[in-house]
Amino acid sequence: MDITVDGLAKRYGEHLALEPVSIKIGQGEFVTIVGPSGCGKSTLLMMMAGLLAPSEGVVRLDDTPVDGPPQGVSVVFQDYGRSLFPWLTVRRNLAMAAVAQKLPRPVLEARIERVLASVGLAGQGAKHPWQLSGGMQQRVAIARALVAEPRVLLMDEPFAAVDAQTRADLEDLVLRLRDEYGVTIALVTHDIDESVYLADRVLVLAAGPGRLIRDIAVDLPTPRGQLTTKRLPRFADLRAEVFSLVMRPELQEVR
Numbered sequence: 001m002d003i004t005v006d007g008l009a010k011r012y013g014e015h016l017a018l019e020p021v022s023i024k025i026g027q028g029e030f031v032t033i034v035g036p037s038g039c040g041k042s043t044l045l046m047m048m049a050g051l052l053a054p055s056e057g058v059v060r061l062d063d064t065p066v067d068g069p070p071q072g073v074s075v076v077f078q079d080y081g082r083s084l085f086p087w088l089t090v091r092r093n094l095a096m097a098a099v100a101q102k103l104p105r106p107v108l109e110a111r112i113e114r115v116l117a118s119v120g121l122a123g124q125g126a127k128h129p130w131q132l133s134g135g136m137q138q139r140v141a142i143a144r145a146l147v148a149e150p151r152v153l154l155m156d157e158p159f160a161a162v163d164a165q166t167r168a169d170l171e172d173l174v175l176r177l178r179d180e181y182g183v184t185i186a187l188v189t190h191d192i193d194e195s196v197y198l199a200d201r202v203l204v205l206a207a208g209p210g211r212l213i214r215d216i217a218v219d220l221p222t223p224r225g226q227l228t229t230k231r232l233p234r235f236a237d238l239r240a241e242v243f244s245l246v247m248r249p250e251l252q253e254v255r
């Protein structure tokens with residue numbers, strides 16, 4: 001599913017949180033969104049998810065305008081602790097996400113088992129979220145987003161609350177899932193290395209007011225690897241480019 005963001009802007013009362021922004025994200029593309037705190041990253045993502053109404057402009061999925069949470073789009077938030085139901089098992093948490101699809105029970109159960117295996121949680125379905133580590137809970141949140149077989153996955157700092165090792169594992173997991181499920185992904189992050197490592201394109205936003213200042217094509221080879229990719233000179237160049245834009249946007253602005 002393509003995502004077209006056309007002149008999308010957001011005001012909160014008098015405050016202009018995001019100047020009009022236009023972006024196209026192609027089917028199966030992985031785009032990351034970076035920028036300093038308060039530049040409107042979450043605001044942009046929530047409007048793409050149909051969870052927040054824009055003040056101007058429109059989001060289209062393929063050719064259909066978004067005017068509420070659309071079918072085929074799943075969202076993963078940072079705060080997995082609050083996004084899972086603690087009183088339900090992992091399997092029941094996942095089943096809830098596909099309720100609207102009214103799948104026959106065996107189809108739903110097969111999907112749940114497949115998705116749990118995909119995120120490395122085979123055999124954990126009968127546990128409750130609180131019996132799992134933070135990294136495993138975030139895997140459940142990702143699995144839950146996949147159960148409905150979305151065509152678009154929108155992720156808002158999904159790995160911010162886990163340790164570095166788990167974060168690297170989850171990054172690689174999401175890259176693999178993009179290939180396995182062919183989903184289009186937009187992911188908000190504060191982490192510049194992560195923004196380059198994961199992306200086909202990095203969108204850099206600046207603050208005061210929030211605006212898009214650069215759309216960088218990441219011409220690194222695939223498949224990516226934590227060691228192989230991050231030791232490439234080209235990775236260091238891209239990382240430095242994003243870093244300087246995020247830290248000193250006024251020196252770099254091109255449009």
Ligand SMILES: Nc1ncnc2c1ncn2[C@@H]1O[C@H](COP(=O)(O)OP(=O)(O)OP(=O)(O)O)[C@@H](O)[C@H]1O
Nearest residue numbers: 012015017035036037038039040041042043044210
């Ligand atoms: N519900 C709201 N009401 C009023 N202002 C808001 C609201 N949500 C966000 N803002 C403001 O809009 C701007 C953009 O916020 P947003 O959360 O989108 O930024 P962000 O880049 O995701 O920030 P962070 O990286 O800190 O999460 C900020 O100035 C914020 O204070």
